[in-house]
Amino acid sequence: MLTLHRVTVRYGRFEALRGVDWSVGTGQATVTALLGPSGCGKSTLLRAVAGLEPVAAGSIAWDGQSIDDVAPHRRDFGVVFQDGQLFPGRTVRQNVAYGLARRGIRGAAARARVDEMLELVRLHDYGGRSPDALSGGQAQRVALARALAPRPRLLLLDEPLAAVDSQLREALAESIGEIVRAAGTPTVLVTHDHREAALMADTVSVMRAGTIVQTDAASRLWHRPVDEDTAEFLGARSIVDGIVGDGVLDTAVGQVRLTDESSFGTPPDGPCRVALRPEAVVATPDPEGPAVVEHAAALVASWRVRLRIADAVYEGVSSKPVRPGARVRLRLEAGGVAVIG
Numbered sequence: 001m002l003t004l005h006r007v008t009v010r011y012g013r014f015e016a017l018r019g020v021d022w023s024v025g026t027g028q029a030t031v032t033a034l035l036g037p038s039g040c041g042k043s044t045l046l047r048a049v050a051g052l053e054p055v056a057a058g059s060i061a062w063d064g065q066s067i068d069d070v071a072p073h074r075r076d077f078g079v080v081f082q083d084g085q086l087f088p089g090r091t092v093r094q095n096v097a098y099g100l101a102r103r104g105i106r107g108a109a110a111r112a113r114v115d116e117m118l119e120l121v122r123l124h125d126y127g128g129r130s131p132d133a134l135s136g137g138q139a140q141r142v143a144l145a146r147a148l149a150p151r152p153r154l155l156l157l158d159e160p161l162a163a164v165d166s167q168l169r170e171a172l173a174e175s176i177g178e179i180v181r182a183a184g185t186p187t188v189l190v191t192h193d194h195r196e197a198a199l200m201a202d203t204v205s206v207m208r209a210g211t212i213v214q215t216d217a218a219s220r221l222w223h224r225p226v227d228e229d230t231a232e233f234l235g236a237r238s239i240v241d242g243i244v245g246d247g248v249l250d251t252a253v254g255q256v257r258l259t260d261e262s263s264f265g266t267p268p269d270g271p272c273r274v275a276l277r278p279e280a281v282v283a284t285p286d287p288e289g290p291a292v293v294e295h296a297a298a299l300v301a302s303w304r305v306r307l308r309i310a311d312a313v314y315e316g317v318s319s320k321p322v323r324p325g326a327r328v329r330l331r332l333e334a335g336g337v338a339v340i341g
């Protein structure tokens, strides 16, 4: 298990990590995403764990033993950066074999391990190619195979999809998740994209301004964000007051029964703040309805609408075409509702 105890990293006088306490369970094949906006310190944290960034205060340990004085190449962690950084003058096979000799794995054993890794990333026919004859997604899979080949005890991935075309990103996200689980290597993944985090990770730690503000299973995170900033970062567009009574949440937009499934245990009765994703606010054309459409945009399967009730503005969806100025009634959909805190 990886444990950080009050880890601080400074660049000059700027504190990029502020006393971070964090641990990553290393049950077989868990993937933990480190999710947060640009500049919050995700890469700094990953680099500190890898030993590439000096720690100004605090301590990093593996299975209870400090690794503060262990050199990066002796930490036994695999690292993949944004653009893979394959060695250009070597073939795919030579890239994947790179870390094996240092582990004393040579000859037939090394060849077998390279074959196994190329099979795992589904590039067994590409061993003789040069890295510049690979697509971005293939290059990232080779980088993954190279990092996994020496059987590291932890894999660190820093925005592994950043340099990949947006159409390929989702498929590669799923395949990276499958590959690291098949390899059985606990993995920390840095990303600023909550969809990517959900596609790849079992557990998500949300970072903001040099600290970790929440660690939870992805599904729980969406429904019980720790604060309003986290809810907004995860895609909520409207934050409203609510009151919970007997498992029913009442807001200015409407009422909804919070099932255990949708809210991860019914919140206690009383006032609360509520975050609404657009999918939570379902609009239906109704000349007597309380809300007025301010803006409507056609998405693939629905309309995205901006709505006004008196002075308050909400974002919602409509399955029917609606025009600005039209009146609508609103219904709350439990799946897109999050009770904050």
Ligand SMILES: Nc1ncnc2c1ncn2[C@@H]1O[C@H](COP(=O)(O)OP(=O)(O)OP(=O)(O)O)[C@@H](O)[C@H]1O
Binding pocket: 011, 014, 016, 036, 037, 038, 039, 040, 041, 042, 043, 044, 045, 192
């Ligand atoms: N070498 C450096 N010197 C000075 N400041 C730095 C250095 N590296 C990072 N920083 C600053 O530290 C903060 C955290 O940077 P870091 O790269 O860890 O953020 P991040 O969350 O990974 O962002 P991104 O998603 O944009 O990569 C940022 O404000 C950044 O400007």
